[in-house]
Amino acid sequence: MRKHYRILEYALSSLLRRKYKNLALWFIYTLLVCVLSSVMFLTHSLKTEALNVFTDAPELIVQRLSGGRHDLIPLQYAALIESIPGVASVQPRYWGYYYDPLTEGNYTIMTKTTNAELNLLTGTMPQEGQCAVGKGVALARQLDIDDTMFFTLGSEQKLMLKVVGIFTVNSSVLTNDLVVLNKNDLTRFFTMDKAKATDFIVRVGNELEINTVANKIRRMLPDTRPIARSEILRTYENVFNWRGGMALVMFCGTLLAFFIFAWDKATGLSAEERQEIGILKAIGWETSDVLTLKFWEAMVVSFTSFIGGLILGYVHVFYLGGSIFEPFLKGWSVLLPPFDLIPYIDIYQVIVIFFLTVVPYLASTIIPAWKAAIADPDTIMRT
Amino acid sequence: MVSVEAVSKVYNAGMPDEMLALSEVSLDTGRAEMVVLKGPSGSGKTTLLGIIGCMVRPTQGKVLIDGRDVVKLPERFLTQIRRKTFGFIFQHFNLIPGISVGENICLPLYPTRIPTAVMKDRLHKILTNLDIQHKVNTEVTRLSGGERQRVAIARALINDPEMLLADEPTAHLDSKLSEDLIDILRRLSQQGKTVIIASHDPIVYDNHVVNRIIEMRHGRVVDHQIKQALL
Numbered sequence: 001m002r003k004h005y006r007i008l009e010y011a012l013s014s015l016l017r018r019k020y021k022n023l024a025l026w027f028i029y030t031l032l033v034c035v036l037s038s039v040m041f042l043t044h045s046l047k048t049e050a051l052n053v054f055t056d057a058p059e060l061i062v063q064r065l066s067g068g069r070h071d072l073i074p075l076q077y078a079a080l081i082e083s084i085p086g087v088a089s090v091q092p093r094y095w096g097y098y099y100d101p102l103t104e105g106n107y108t109i110m111t112k113t114t115n116a117e118l119n120l121l122t123g124t125m126p127q128e129g130q131c132a133v134g135k136g137v138a139l140a141r142q143l144d145i146d147d148t149m150f151f152t153l154g155s156e157q158k159l160m161l162k163v164v165g166i167f168t169v170n171s172s173v174l175t176n177d178l179v180v181l182n183k184n185d186l187t188r189f190f191t192m193d194k195a196k197a198t199d200f201i202v203r204v205g206n207e208l209e210i211n212t213v214a215n216k217i218r219r220m221l222p223d224t225r226p227i228a229r230s231e232i233l234r235t236y237e238n239v240f241n242w243r244g245g246m247a248l249v250m251f252c253g254t255l256l257a258f259f260i261f262a263w264d265k266a267t268g269l270s271a272e273e274r275q276e277i278g279i280l281k282a283i284g285w286e287t288s289d290v291l292t293l294k295f296w297e298a299m300v301v302s303f304t305s306f307i308g309g310l311i312l313g314y315v316h317v318f319y320l321g322g323s324i325f326e327p328f329l330k331g332w333s334v335l336l337p338p339f340d341l342i343p344y345i346d347i348y349q350v351i352v353i354f355f356l357t358v359v360p361y362l363a364s365t366i367i368p369a370w371k372a373a374i375a376d377p378d379t380i381m382r383t
Numbered sequence: 384m385v386s387v388e389a390v391s392k393v394y395n396a397g398m399p400d401e402m403l404a405l406s407e408v409s410l411d412t413g414r415a416e417m418v419v420l421k422g423p424s425g426s427g428k429t430t431l432l433g434i435i436g437c438m439v440r441p442t443q444g445k446v447l448i449d450g451r452d453v454v455k456l457p458e459r460f461l462t463q464i465r466r467k468t469f470g471f472i473f474q475h476f477n478l479i480p481g482i483s484v485g486e487n488i489c490l491p492l493y494p495t496r497i498p499t500a501v502m503k504d505r506l507h508k509i510l511t512n513l514d515i516q517h518k519v520n521t522e523v524t525r526l527s528g529g530e531r532q533r534v535a536i537a538r539a540l541i542n543d544p545e546m547l548l549a550d551e552p553t554a555h556l557d558s559k560l561s562e563d564l565i566d567i568l569r570r571l572s573q574q575g576k577t578v579i580i581a582s583h584d585p586i587v588y589d590n591h592v593v594n595r596i597i598e599m600r601h602g603r604v605v606d607h608q609i610k611q612a613l614l
């Protein structure tokens with residue numbers, strides 16, 4: 001124990017002796033871990049968000065098509081669909097998109113549906129003349145509870161709503177760009193036909209019957225399009241379109257890693273380090289003692305930069321919105337108003353990053369040292 | 384203590400630059416002796432010192448330390464023997480730059496079970512003996528040649544070895560410092576340590592404190608005189 005403590009102490013003083021080299025190494029290493037962990041955090045977080053979207057999504061949505069495009073659906077279709085065996089309930093939804101010229105963002109405007117298990121962070125569900133907004137909208141328009149929000153369409157269509165609630169970040173992708181308001185306000189604003197809805201949410205009692213029900217609806221009402229949950233997920237993936245970006249980022253990370261190891265290998269053990277190992281051997285250090293020393297040296301550098309890089313990556317992704325990757329991920333940052341990712345940390349990921357970074361560093365330090373340490377110490381007698 | 388029996392050393396065997404550095408060398412040393420290996424450059428002094436100190440493996444022959452042949456022992460045992468039996472003073476001191484005098488001296492004890500308090504205690508005694516206690520926290524590259532020499536000696540003594548091996552210890556010293564050094568080594572030999580010095584410096588080998596002079600040439604022992612009976 002005492003022995004290890006003294007060797008550790010010596011390892012620290014050795015690191016300090018070569019502080020510029022080690023600092024440079026530490027810095028690059030931290031950056032590498034930061035990039036890798038950012039990628040992992042981002043990927044994982046987006047995946048989790050997508051999964052949330054998936055589980056929150058209705059089992060079946062029925063839209064009406066006219067001329068191949070999404071059109072409003074007559075409310076009398078609801079009764080017809082409800083009569084299909086296996087259908088538990090049909091619920092009309094009213095929603096639309098709103099382009100906000102002020103913040104240049106696209107918002108989703110919808111009425112409250114029982115299906116959406118959207119918790120309010122604060123406030124209540126909106127009545128007539130009121131609305132609840134997602135976190136992204138609130139941030140973009142600098143809104144707080146009791147503030148008033150304006151909507152304009154052209155010159156004559158105007159809507160003034162009092163903000164009564166702001167959505168929690170439980171799933172920020174789902175609620176971030178959302179404005180929830182009362183049905184009357186919405187239909188008036190969008191000048192919708194009173195006898196029509198935007199689409200229907202169809203609840204099916206048995207998961208396995210979803211496709212059968214969808215086929216029956218299609219046959220009964222040929223101008224409708226039933227969309228199952230699995231298709232919605234695919235749509236979301238398209239929206240995020242982060243896969244290409246991720247590949248690029250991964251590539252950059254790997255390139256950086258390669259660069260470090262090439263550099264490390266090229267520098268390898270300096271003559272001075274080799275000499276030092278020879279001296280230690282000659283004055284009675286065993287090979288295992290030298291390896292312990294090198295292990296501690298490598299461990300201190302790689303572990304601290306591992307932790308440092310991890311924290312940096314975490315801050316970068318969850319507090320700075322992964323801004324380094326923005327160019328790669330333009331896809332969703334343009335489509336959606338900016339939103340904070342919800343921090344999800346997976347211990348498994350952390351272990352993967354550990355094995356990708358700390359372990360190769362340990363190996364690349366210890367192996368050359370081991371080679372130097374098993375050589376006869378006599379060479380140092382003639383230096 | 385140590386006896387070397389018909390030891391040969393070939394460097395780079397089988398290569399174009401094959402070199403017979405030692406050829407059938409034998410010698411014996413007793414306890415508390417002061418031995419000088421003398422001879423011109425390239426005669427094999429350093430090589431022989433390395434073989435005695437278990438740092439160089441001989442190509443042939445036996446090296447007995449306290450009656451035990453160490454030639455075939457695995458590296459791990461040799462390290463232990465080096466640590467317990469020998470203190471080595473290298474020709475170029477081989478101190479580790481960037482760390483203090485105290486750290487350099489204590490380095491051989493770091494990987495041992497010796498308590499840190501005992502280590503500090505020994506350090507203090509040795510530094511006082513060698514009169515460099517005021518330099519304990521100085522970085523070694525700031526020391527003068529004579530001071531470095533004493534630090535190298537202190538490091539060789541910290542593990543309380545039975546035998547001290549010194550390679551050209553006066554090479555970097557003026558005659559006054561050389562005399563001081565020999566005085567230090569004489570005191571150590573009087574305390575019961577065997578001292579073996581490789582040197583071609585007359586201040587060393589003509590010194591009256593030397594008991595035994597082994598003269599080498601071309602890797603062979605050409606003369607072996609015992610100048611003075613042990614007390």
Ligand SMILES: Nc1ncnc2c1ncn2[C@@H]1O[C@H](COP(=O)(O)OP(=O)(O)OP(=O)(O)O)[C@@H](O)[C@H]1O
Binds near residue numbers: 423583
């Ligand atoms: N590792 C080696 N490889 C090849 N030849 C070597 C090696 N080490 C020593 N020699 C050769 O062995 C011979 C003896 O070397 P050694 O260092 O023992 O001589 P020395 O008596 O200590 O000389 P000096 O007084 O110059 O230090 C020399 O000719 C040297 O060139």
Ligand SMILES: [Mg+2]
Binds near residue numbers: 429430550
């Ligand atoms: Mg020599």
